[in-house]
Amino acid sequence: DIDPQGNTTSGLGIAKDNVDNTIYEVMLQEIDISDAICKDIFENLDIIPSNVNLAGAEIDLIDIENREYILKNAINTVRNNYDYVILDCPPSLSMLTVNAMTAADTVLVPIQCEYYALEGLSQLIHTIDLELEGVVFTMYDSRTNLSLQVVENVKDNLKQNIYKTIIPRNIRLAEAPSHGLPINKYDTKSSGAESYRMLADEVMSRWLPMSY
DSSP states (O other), X not given: OOOTTOHHHHHTTOOGGGOSSOHHHHHTTSSOHHHHOEEEEETTEEEOOOOGGGGGHHHHTTTOTTGGGHHHHHHHTTGGGXXXXXXXXXXXXXXXXXXXXXXXXXXXXXXXXXXXXXXXXXXXXXXXXXXXXXXXXXXXXXXXXXXXXXXXXXXXXXXXXXXXXXXXXXXXXXXXXXXXOOHHHHOTTSHXXXXXXXXXXXXXXXXXXXXX
């Protein structure tokens, strides 16, 4: 979790304000990355938590040499222990995001089906020099023309990979984080859970040939 808001952390049931070892301490190189890993939060899922302290990293890293590669160097020591390492970034192009993109192999961009999200996506694509894994449409509301227009605009104007799976606006998806559970644990039969399973299958099918 590389977002100071710590939504991934709290969404997995971790009291983020009570955690001593977070990605912040890793970024400052005060602890080894292995000491920040919370193991088996759910089956086959570890997490490095985050909280509001991470907001200070931008200033704390100013005088650090090669600060853009701190996260990459840390992750390299443990990445062979995992099939996938997912870096959840803040919604801005900060030093935290730069660290994540330096460490990443590809970038997967979730885009809300609203007008301003289009502007942000265009800016991101022109800023980063990294393979774009794909675009995932989220909070899609089939009852509104806007959602359909956003999808069509992206397909027409951006020459990017677009995942076939579209994540719907779903009440159960909105409720799950407040219970500290991922959607497949909170309501596995919901349309939101099914959509994310389909997305996971798409991601894995793209990467599977590369793992051999």
